[in-house]
Amino acid sequence: MAVHPLWEKYPTIQKDLIETKKVMEKSVKIRNKDITQALQLFFEAGGKLLRPAYFLLFSKLGEEVSEKKAHRMAASLEILHVATLIHDDIIDDSPMRRSMPSIQAMYGQDIAVYTGDFLFTVYFHLLATSTKSFRTIEMNAHSMKRILVGELDQMKLRYNTDITVKQYFQHIKGKTAQLFEFACFEGAHFGGSSKAVQLNAKRIGYNIGMAFQIMDDVLDYKATATDMQKPVFEDMKNGYYTLPLILAMEKNHDAFVPYLEKKTELSNAEMKEVQDLIAESKGIERAEEIAKRFTDRALSGIKKLPASQERDILFDVTSTLLNRNN
Amino acid sequence: MAVHPLWEKYPTIQKDLIETKKVMEKSVKIRNKDITQALQLFFEAGGKLLRPAYFLLFSKLGEEVSEKKAHRMAASLEILHVATLIHDDIIDDSPMRRSMPSIQAMYGQDIAVYTGDFLFTVYFHLLATSTKSFRTIEMNAHSMKRILVGELDQMKLRYNTDITVKQYFQHIKGKTAQLFEFACFEGAHFGGSSKAVQLNAKRIGYNIGMAFQIMDDVLDYKATATDMQKPVFEDMKNGYYTLPLILAMEKNHDAFVPYLEKKTELSNAEMKEVQDLIAESKGIERAEEIAKRFTDRALSGIKKLPASQERDILFDVTSTLLNRNN
Structure with missing residues (x-):
C-alpha cells in the first residue's frame, strides 16, 4: 500500500x-x-x-x-x-x-x-x-451542514452571469475551505492544543482551502491549444463560473454572455476566444494574485504555530501544494 | 400546524x-x-x-x-x-x-x-x-449504515427474476424494518427502560416494519381496472420485484419473464394479464398472510410491554396501521 x-x-x-x-x-x-x-x-x-x-x-x-x-x-x-x-x-x-x-x-x-x-x-x-467528545460530534455535524449549504448555494447560482466575487467566495468557502478549516481545527482540538492554537489552525485551514480551490479553478482556464483535447473549461460549460471568469466579466460582462449561453455546446474555437477575452482582462493573473494572498496568510499563520517538526512540515507542504503549477 | x-x-x-x-x-x-x-x-x-x-x-x-x-x-x-x-x-x-x-x-x-x-x-x-450518550450516536451510525447497505442490496438485485423470498426479506429489513426497529429501540433506550423492554421494543419495531413494507408492496399489485389510470405496478416496472410477485414466480416463473422484460413499456392490458397470473398463484393472499404473521408478532410483543397508556396506544395504532386497506 x-x-x-x-x-x-x-x-x-x-x-x-x-x-x-x-x-x-x-x-x-x-x-x-x-x-x-x-x-x-x-x-x-x-x-x-x-x-x-x-x-x-x-x-x-x-x-x-x-x-x-x-x-x-x-x-x-x-x-x-x-x-x-x-x-x-x-x-x-x-x-x-x-x-x-x-x-x-x-x-x-x-x-x-x-x-x-x-x-x-x-x-x-x-x-x-x-471520539469521546460531544463537542467534536456537534462540530462535525455543523461542518458537514455548511459544506452542503455551500453546495446548494453554488447550484442556485449556476449559469448566472451576474455572479459576484463575494458570492464565489461564499461558495468555495462552503464547498472546499470548510473542510480544510475543519480538518486543521479538529486536529488541533483532538491534540489538545490551546484555544489560541485551535483558532489559528482554523484560520490556516480556511486560507489553505480558499487558495487551493482558486488555484484549482484557475487550472480549468489555463489550457493551452494542445490541451484542448482534454476536458477543459468544464466548470464554465457546466455553469459554474469561477474566479478568473468572474474577474474578467466584471470588466467586460457582455462580451462573455453569448459564449456562456452555449453551455456545453461551446466549440474548441470558441473556447480559444473566451480564453483570449479572459487574457485581455488578466482574469487568470488576478485570480492567481488573490490565491497568493490566501496562501501568504496561511503561511504566516503556520509560522506563528509552536516551533516543532510538524510546523516545519506544515510550512513545507503548504508551500509546495499552493505553488503547484500542475 | x-x-x-x-x-x-x-x-x-x-x-x-x-x-x-x-x-x-x-x-x-x-x-x-x-x-x-x-x-x-x-x-x-x-x-x-x-x-x-x-x-x-x-x-x-x-x-x-x-x-x-x-x-x-x-x-x-x-x-x-x-x-x-x-x-x-x-x-x-x-x-x-x-x-x-x-x-x-x-x-x-x-x-x-x-x-x-x-x-x-x-x-x-x-x-x-x-443526546449525551455515545452509545446512541454509535447506534444511529450503525443503523443508518444498515439502511444504506439495504438500499444497495436492493439495487443489485433489480430486474433479477431469480430473486428469492429470503433476499426480499433482507432488502425490506434494511430499507424499512431497520428504521422502525431503531425508532422503537431508541425510544426505549432514551426513556431508560430495562434491557428486556429495549430488546422487546427492537423486535416489535422489526415486525411492524416488515409487515408495513409487505403491505405497502401488496398495494402496488392491488390496483383495480379503474385504478390503472393511476401509477400502479411501479415497483415491478422499475425492476423491484416484491413479495406478491416473488411468491407467484416461485410457482410459475417462466410465465412472468416476458412481461418483466418489458420493464416500463408494459401496457395496461399486459398489466392486467400479470395481475391475473399473480391471482392464479394467490400471490397477494399469500403475501398478506405473511404480513399478518409479522403483525401478530408485533402485537403480541406489545402486549408484553409494561401496562400503561402508551402500551394501549401502541397496540391500537399498530392494529389500525397494519390492517389498513388504504
Whole structure:
C-alpha cells in the first residue's frame, strides 16, 4: 500500500497516512462486493489525502494522542470528502475521477447516490467510534451542514452571469475551505492544543482551502491549444463560473454572455476566444494574485504555530501544494 | 400546524408530534429559501410521522424524559427518513411524493442529491445536540449504515427474476424494518427502560416494519381496472420485484419473464394479464398472510410491554396501521 508521492519527503506522516488508508479500506467492506471494490480502487487511485494529513499534523502539535483514534478521525475526514466527490460527479455527470471512471460512470447514478450516502454513514460511524467528545460530534455535524449549504448555494447560482466575487467566495468557502478549516481545527482540538492554537489552525485551514480551490479553478482556464483535447473549461460549460471568469466579466460582462449561453455546446474555437477575452482582462493573473494572498496568510499563520517538526512540515507542504503549477 | 388524522384519537402524542414537526421545520431553515420552502411544504403535506411517533411512545414507557430532547430525537428520525425518500425518488425518477411533485421533479436531480445530503447533516446535527450518550450516536451510525447497505442490496438485485423470498426479506429489513426497529429501540433506550423492554421494543419495531413494507408492496399489485389510470405496478416496472410477485414466480416463473422484460413499456392490458397470473398463484393472499404473521408478532410483543397508556396506544395504532386497506 502506498500513498501519494507528495508525502515521501515526510516519513512519519507518510506512515500515518498509510494507516489511515487502511482504516478507509477496511471501513467500506460490505456485503455488496462491487461497491467495496469500486471504493477500494478509488482510494487506491490515490488522492493526496490532504484533509487527513492536515488533521494529523495539527493533532501532533498537541500532547500525545491515541494513534489509532487519530487514524480513524483522519479517515473519517477523507471518507466525507470522497462522499461529496461521488455526489458531485452525479451533478456534473463526470465520466472520470482520479484518472479512472467515476462511480457514476461505472455503475450509474442510482448506485452513485447510494454509495455516497453509504459513505456518509461510514464517516458518521468512524467518527462516533473514535471520539469521546460531544463537542467534536456537534462540530462535525455543523461542518458537514455548511459544506452542503455551500453546495446548494453554488447550484442556485449556476449559469448566472451576474455572479459576484463575494458570492464565489461564499461558495468555495462552503464547498472546499470548510473542510480544510475543519480538518486543521479538529486536529488541533483532538491534540489538545490551546484555544489560541485551535483558532489559528482554523484560520490556516480556511486560507489553505480558499487558495487551493482558486488555484484549482484557475487550472480549468489555463489550457493551452494542445490541451484542448482534454476536458477543459468544464466548470464554465457546466455553469459554474469561477474566479478568473468572474474577474474578467466584471470588466467586460457582455462580451462573455453569448459564449456562456452555449453551455456545453461551446466549440474548441470558441473556447480559444473566451480564453483570449479572459487574457485581455488578466482574469487568470488576478485570480492567481488573490490565491497568493490566501496562501501568504496561511503561511504566516503556520509560522506563528509552536516551533516543532510538524510546523516545519506544515510550512513545507503548504508551500509546495499552493505553488503547484500542475 | 396539524399532523396526520391518524393521531387525532391520541391527544398527548398528537401534541408531541406537532412539537416534533416544529423542530423539523425549524431545522431546515437555511439561506437557500427554495430548499427550505420545498422541505417545509413536504413536511406540511404530511406523512404519518410513524417513526417519531413510535420513538416517542416507547420513550414514555420509561422514566420522565426531557420533552425538548425527545422531540429533537424524534425529529431526527423523520428527517433521516425524508432524506432517504428524496434520494429514492432520484433512483426511481418519481414525479410525485405525498401527492405533490417530488423535490427531484421540482428542482431536478442535482438539487435533490444535495437536498438529501443536507438532510443527512440536519439529522446528524439534531442527534448530536439532543443526546449525551455515545452509545446512541454509535447506534444511529450503525443503523443508518444498515439502511444504506439495504438500499444497495436492493439495487443489485433489480430486474433479477431469480430473486428469492429470503433476499426480499433482507432488502425490506434494511430499507424499512431497520428504521422502525431503531425508532422503537431508541425510544426505549432514551426513556431508560430495562434491557428486556429495549430488546422487546427492537423486535416489535422489526415486525411492524416488515409487515408495513409487505403491505405497502401488496398495494402496488392491488390496483383495480379503474385504478390503472393511476401509477400502479411501479415497483415491478422499475425492476423491484416484491413479495406478491416473488411468491407467484416461485410457482410459475417462466410465465412472468416476458412481461418483466418489458420493464416500463408494459401496457395496461399486459398489466392486467400479470395481475391475473399473480391471482392464479394467490400471490397477494399469500403475501398478506405473511404480513399478518409479522403483525401478530408485533402485537403480541406489545402486549408484553409494561401496562400503561402508551402500551394501549401502541397496540391500537399498530392494529389500525397494519390492517389498513388504504
